Amino acid sequence: MLHTATADLTHPASATSGEGVRVFDLTAHGLRALNAALHAVRDTPTNETVWEIVNTKGAHAIAVGVDAPLDITVRGTTGYYCAGMNKQATIRIDGSAGPGVAENMMSGTVIVEGDASQYAGATGRGGLLVIKGNASSRCGISMKGIDIVVHGSIGHMSAFMAQTGNLVVLGDAGDALGDSLYEARLFVRGSVKSLGADCIEKEMRPEHHALLEDLLRRGLADGKAKPEEFRRYGSARRLYTFHVDNASSY
Amino acid sequence: MCGIVGLFLKDPKLEPHLGEMLADMLITMTDRGPDSAGIAIYGRPHEGRAKLTVQSSDPEADFEHLARDLREEIGGKVSLEAKDTHAVIEVEGDRLQAARDVVRTLRPGLKLMSAGEGIEIYKEVGLPKDVAARFEIARMSGTHGIGHTRMATESAVTTAGAHPFSTGPDQCLVHNGSLSNHNAVRRELRRAGMTFETENDTEVAAAFLSHKMDDGAGLGEAMEATLTDLDGFFTFVVGTRNGFGVVRDPIACKPAVMAETDQYVAFGSEYRAMVGLPGIESARVWEPEPATVYFWER
Numbered sequence: 001m002l003h004t005a006t007a008d009l010t011h012p013a014s015a016t017s018g019e020g021v022r023v024f025d026l027t028a029h030g031l032r033a034l035n036a037a038l039h040a041v042r043d044t045p046t047n048e049t050v051w052e053i054v055n056t057k058g059a060h061a062i063a064v065g066v067d068a069p070l071d072i073t074v075r076g077t078t079g080y081y082c083a084g085m086n087k088q089a090t091i092r093i094d095g096s097a098g099p100g101v102a103e104n105m106m107s108g109t110v111i112v113e114g115d116a117s118q119y120a121g122a123t124g125r126g127g128l129l130v131i132k133g134n135a136s137s138r139c140g141i142s143m144k145g146i147d148i149v150v151h152g153s154i155g156h157m158s159a160f161m162a163q164t165g166n167l168v169v170l171g172d173a174g175d176a177l178g179d180s181l182y183e184a185r186l187f188v189r190g191s192v193k194s195l196g197a198d199c200i201e202k203e204m205r206p207e208h209h210a211l212l213e214d215l216l217r218r219g220l221a222d223g224k225a226k227p228e229e230f231r232r233y234g235s236a237r238r239l240y241t242f243h244v245d246n247a248s249s250y
Numbered sequence: 251m252c253g254i255v256g257l258f259l260k261d262p263k264l265e266p267h268l269g270e271m272l273a274d275m276l277i278t279m280t281d282r283g284p285d286s287a288g289i290a291i292y293g294r295p296h297e298g299r300a301k302l303t304v305q306s307s308d309p310e311a312d313f314e315h316l317a318r319d320l321r322e323e324i325g326g327k328v329s330l331e332a333k334d335t336h337a338v339i340e341v342e343g344d345r346l347q348a349a350r351d352v353v354r355t356l357r358p359g360l361k362l363m364s365a366g367e368g369i370e371i372y373k374e375v376g377l378p379k380d381v382a383a384r385f386e387i388a389r390m391s392g393t394h395g396i397g398h399t400r401m402a403t404e405s406a407v408t409t410a411g412a413h414p415f416s417t418g419p420d421q422c423l424v425h426n427g428s429l430s431n432h433n434a435v436r437r438e439l440r441r442a443g444m445t446f447e448t449e450n451d452t453e454v455a456a457a458f459l460s461h462k463m464d465d466g467a468g469l470g471e472a473m474e475a476t477l478t479d480l481d482g483f484f485t486f487v488v489g490t491r492n493g494f495g496v497v498r499d500p501i502a503c504k505p506a507v508m509a510e511t512d513q514y515v516a517f518g519s520e521y522r523a524m525v526g527l528p529g530i531e532s533a534r535v536w537e538p539e540p541a542t543v544y545f546w547e548r
Contacts (some may be wrong), residue, residue, distance in 0.1 A: 058522030077521050077535070096535065098521060099505060117537060118505070136537050137502060156502075156540065 022048045026062065027055035034062065041068040058098065063091055066108075083110045086127060102129045105146055111220070118155075121148045124165065130219045137174065140167045143184055149219025159186055160196065168215050170225045181235040187212055189230045200236045208232055251401040252413075252426040253279025254506075256487045256517035257527075258394040258494035258546050264513055264528070265294070269390030273382040275516075275523045276397035280378050282519055283401035286412035287381040288373025290422040290489055291395040295367035300346040302339045302353060303363040303370045305409060312357045313337050319356050324348045334384040335409075336363065336372050343367065346419070361410060361447070366420030368393070368491050373412040393548070396489050398424035404432075405450040415453045417444065418460030420491035425452040426504040426519060427483030435480065455480060459488060469493045473543045487517055488545075495545035502540035509533040515546050 024034055034053065051072045056062060060079035063072055067087040074082065077095035087106040096114035105124040112120075115133035122138065124146025131139075131148070137155035140148050143162045153171030160176070162184035172190035179196020185208070186199075195201075204227075212227035240246055255275035259265055269291060276287060306312035309332060317330040317339065326342035328349075341349045346365055354360050364371040372385040378399045382388065398413035405411045414422040429435075432451035435458060440446070444457045458480065462472035473488060473495050485504040488495040496517055498506055509516045509524050511533045518524045521535065538544055 057525040058520060079520055079522055096521070115537075117507075118503070137540070 020048065021050045021052050023052045023054060025055050026053055026059055027057060031059060031061060035064060038063055038066045038068070038070070038072075041066075041070060056095075060098070063089070066091070069108075077114070086110060096133065097131075101131075102127070102146075105129065115152070116150075121146050124148070128218055130221075132220070134171065140165075140184070143167065147215060147218070149215055149221055151219075151221055151224060153190065156193070157196070159184055162186070166211070166215055168212065168219060168221075168230070170221060178233050178235070180239060181233075183235065185211075186233040187215075187230040188233065189225055192231075192233070195233065198236050198239045199233055202232045202234045204228075204230065204232050251282045252504075253282030253399040253519045253523070254424050254426050254485065254487050254517065255279060255397045255519070255523050256395070256424075256489075256494060256496070258515040259392075259513065260515070260548075261513035265393060266391045268392040268395055269386075270388040271527060272395045272397050273378075273387040274526050275518060276378045276399055277382060278523045278526075279397075279399050279519055283399040284377055285402055285407045286373065286375045286400045286409070287378040287398065288371065288400075288412045288414050288424075289382070289385075289387055289395060289397040290364065290369055290371045290414040290416070290424075291387070291390050291392045292368040292420070292489060292491065293370065293390070293392045295491075296340070298343045299340050300343045300365070300367050301341070301370065302346070302349055302365045303336055303372070304339065304353060304357075305336050305361045305363050305373075306357070306359055307335070307409075308359055309335050309337070312359055316353075316357060320349060320353060323352045323356065333372070333386065335374060336385060338370055364416040364420075364422065366416075366491060369416065369420045369422060369489070371414055371416055371422060373398075373414070374409055375407055375412065394489060394494050396422060396424050396487050396494075403428050404452075405448060408448075410448050411450050413452055414489070415450070415456035417453065417457040418463060420489075421456070421460050421463065422489045423452065423456040423459060424487050425455055426485045427499070429455060429480055429482035429484065431481040451482070455484065455486060463490075469495050469547065470543050470545050473497045473545065477541050477543075485519075490547075493545055493547040495543065496538050497543045498538055498540050500541040506538050507535065508538055508544070509535045 053074045056076040058079045062082045064084040066089040070089040072091045074093045079098040081100045083091040084103045086108045088108045090109045092111045097112045097116045099117040102110040103122045105127040107127045109128045111130045116131045116135040119138040120135045121129040122141045129148045131150045134152035135154045139154040139158040141160045143165045145165045147166045149168045156174035159178045163182040169188045173192045175193045176196035178199030209227040216222045313332045317328045321328040324345045329340045413424040416422040429451040432454040459472045485498045
């Protein structure tokens with residue numbers, strides 16, 4: 001039950017209002033109990049795949065390290081590292097996310113209904129992170145294969161040293177976008193305050209339009225923006241690390 | 251790390267609960283800095299009166315007969331309320347400076363925490379919950395307040411090194427971060443006549459703002475100047491007699507969240523510091539932008 005289609009994701013209420021939803025009160029039972037219960041599903045699969053976490057009160061490390069095809073809705077705003085290291089699960093935050101949401105995600109989908117704080121999706125290796133509001137500074141820093149779709153704008157130093165994966169921004173980007181970038185692709189619809197070292201604008205070719213169309217659809221933004229409205233940014237590959245004479249240093 | 255909380259009330263009905271709300275916020279931030287804690291509370295000024303908050307490591311000896319001794323020196327009505335290691339001394343409004351000058355001659359062991367019409371500062375080494383309990387913060391009323399829980403980096407874990415720092419009448423500042431040019435700025439401020447109690451970097455930021463405001467700058471203008479003259483990492487929250495301000499350095503890696511409703515403006519290093527505030531579910535919640543000054547005045 002790995003959610004990649006938009007049908008389930010666009011109706012957050014449908015997953016939680018019916019029977020068979022496991023409701024977990026975080027204030028009553030605590031973080032350790034929550035994450036232990038979520039981790040246990042990996043070795044003991046269950047039909048209880050739909051979870052709702054309530055009374056979160058901005059707690060840190062909610063639903064970190066999940067490795068099972070669960071559908072988890074977190075009610076309310078979260079603290080640091082929600083959905084970090086996620087594998088397989090669809091985790092929806094029905095509020096705003098604190099620093100490091102979906103940090104080092106491996107696979108699955110994380111959807112933030114509100115805004116995300118610093119370094120959303122940092123070092124992510126796979127999966128999809130959707131932020132329906134704005135993301136603050138360092139969004140996608142050192143990303144390594146994750147796809148990130150931000151419906152609003154992103155802050156400064158985003159995609160710093162991003163290695164691979166795609167960052168799509170429907171709004172604007174702050175200062176120093178894509179500084180010291182490797183192979184990640186950055187698509188921004190609005191303005192870019194400034195580009196970081198070695199980051200340049202690149203031509204949008206047909207394959208990029210196709211890629212972007214798919215990313216916008218999966219990122220629940222296909223009704224909000226069209227691929228032709230975006231500009232593409234990537235690495236100029238002129239930094240020290242890209243020079244063949246320096247290869248022996250690595 | 252360090253944790254900061256702040257609360258500026260717009261609705262007078264909440265004023266009796268200021269201390270309670272601020273103490274709860276500060277205790278929630280304990281794991282961001284468990285080594286010392288402090289709180290500045292701005293109460294409604296008493297007409298024609300002003301107050302000093304002082305701290306002593308030997309409160310019994312230092313506070314005994316202090317009101318009487320001070321009255322003999324400066325005249326007027328003097329009252330003293332001792333709270334654990336701190337005491338609030340109320341004097342005639344026009345004798346605040348005289349009281350300030352003479353109090354440490356009378357009791358050399360005293361440390362001056364704050365002076366002004368509304369401000370009281372309480373700070374000690376220890377966990378926020380213990381510091382809040384020792385000074386009965388939860389029972390205090392007021393219009394606005396700022397709290398800090400410290401994880402020391404730049405100077406020793408002492409009472410004087412705890413935040414808030416107050417370097418001017420009714421002014422205070424708390425800081426998450428570390429300044430790299432504080433020695434140079436301290437030298438310049440000393441030359442301009444400012445005095446310092448510690449080697450702490452945050453005290454320099456507080457004195458920098460006090461100096462700017464002494465020169466006639468408004469709160470917003472003084473805070474704007476920190477962005478050009480202070481180097482390092484900072485999120486500052488600043489209090490004045492009638493104002494409350496926030497500024498983050500241009501890199502802005504020290505966390506900050508703000509919330510505003512019709513009843514209050516709140517600041518927290520993390521959102522969870524604010525979850526107990528009334529109406530937080532429907533508040534406007536945002537992260538202050540880097541290199542941007544926010545301030546509110548009544």
